[in-house]
Amino acid sequence: MSDESTPDEYPTLTCSRCDCRWNLAYELDELQVGNRAVEQFALDHHRHTGHYPDDITPWVADCQQCPETEPFLTERPANRFARTHARHTHHAVELRSPDSGSTVVTAAEREHDSRPR
Numbered sequence: 001m002s003d004e005s006t007p008d009e010y011p012t013l014t015c016s017r018c019d020c021r022w023n024l025a026y027e028l029d030e031l032q033v034g035n036r037a038v039e040q041f042a043l044d045h046h047r048h049t050g051h052y053p054d055d056i057t058p059w060v061a062d063c064q065q066c067p068e069t070e071p072f073l074t075e076r077p078a079n080r081f082a083r084t085h086a087r088h089t090h091h092a093v094e095l096r097s098p099d100s101g102s103t104v105v106t107a108a109e110r111e112h113d114s115r116p117r
């Protein structure tokens, strides 16, 4: 992974669909997003192009009743979204991890019932 000639002070991302690579100097220096630079870039890339850069697989919170799905790059906000949505709407929300495991977060009234399936 160290055969690249860019300085390692900035992380880089590539996208084979766009045939492009970027270093994240803009995100770090202009947007000041710090260690969320990769996440910010990936979500922006998805927003503008409809796909994610290479090696980026999001967590997806997918409500079984609402049409929209919400992508997140880390578990914490994804989990939080799923739980809050279930809490407020009593909808079951499927939380899919990048490793392809999936959890269904159910409505608040059933949260103590944690039997598998």
Ligand SMILES: [Zn+2]
Pocket (backbone or CB within 6 Å): 015, 016, 017, 018, 019, 045, 049, 051, 052, 053
């Ligand atoms: Zn792309």
Ligand SMILES: [Zn+2]
Pocket (backbone or CB within 6 Å): 063, 064, 065, 066, 085, 089, 091
């Ligand atoms: Zn819903």
